Amino acid sequence: MCPKPKSNDSFFEQVYAVARCIPYGRVTSYGAIARILGAAKSSRMVGWAMSTSPNDVPAHRVVNRNGMLTGKVHFVTPNLMQNLLEAEGVKVKKDKVVEFEKLFWDPIELLNLPFG
DNA sequence: TGAGTGACTGTAA
DNA sequence: CTTACAGCCACTC
Numbered sequence: 001m002c003p004k005p006k007s008n009d010s011f012f013e014q015v016y017a018v019a020r021c022i023p024y025g026r027v028t029s030y031g032a033i034a035r036i037l038g039a040a041k042s043s044r045m046v047g048w049a050m051s052t053s054p055n056d057v058p059a060h061r062v063v064n065r066n067g068m069l070t071g072k073v074h075f076v077t078p079n080l081m082q083n084l085l086e087a088e089g090v091k092v093k094k095d096k097v098v099e100f101e102k103l104f105w106d107p108i109e110l111l112n113l114p115f116g
Numbered sequence: 117t118g119a120g121t122g123a124c125t126g127t128a129a
Numbered sequence: 130c131t132t133a134c135a136g137c138c139a140c141t142c
Contacts, residue, residue, distance in 0.1 A: 011139055030124055040125090041137045047123035048140075064124060071123025081123095 015049040026105035060084040067100025
């Protein structure tokens with residue numbers, strides 16, 4: 001499911017909404033999420049939002065623009081983020097997503113969906 | 117009400 | 130290639 005963010009939702013809620021739409025086995029960046037929310041310069045807020053993200057938000061699929069698992073330390077255990085990614089078929093090496101450019105999913109695609 | 121914070125990013129040396 | 134710095138703004142205390 002992919003509920004689109006509502007205008008009346010707080011910035012955090014909108015971030016969660018986008019994060020929940022990240023396809024299985026794919027990843028995106030904080031900046032990409034911030035961008036489609038119209039706050040390209042608030043990428044830091046996205047990361048911070050993830051720190052307080054509900055358990056149903058796949059925060060492990062959100063990495064920085066280089067594909068690095070910069071937020072891994074905020075998980076229950078530092079290895080959990082990589083663990084979850086690898087469980088989805090995403091290879092991780094030295095805290096970086098392998099072939100990040102191929103696995104990268106731009107949230108802008110949500111706007112192109114026919115049912116969008 | 118105001119100052120502090122941060123799981124980022126782009127540019128420069 | 131690596132390292133450094135400044136901007137950014139929604140949220141918390």
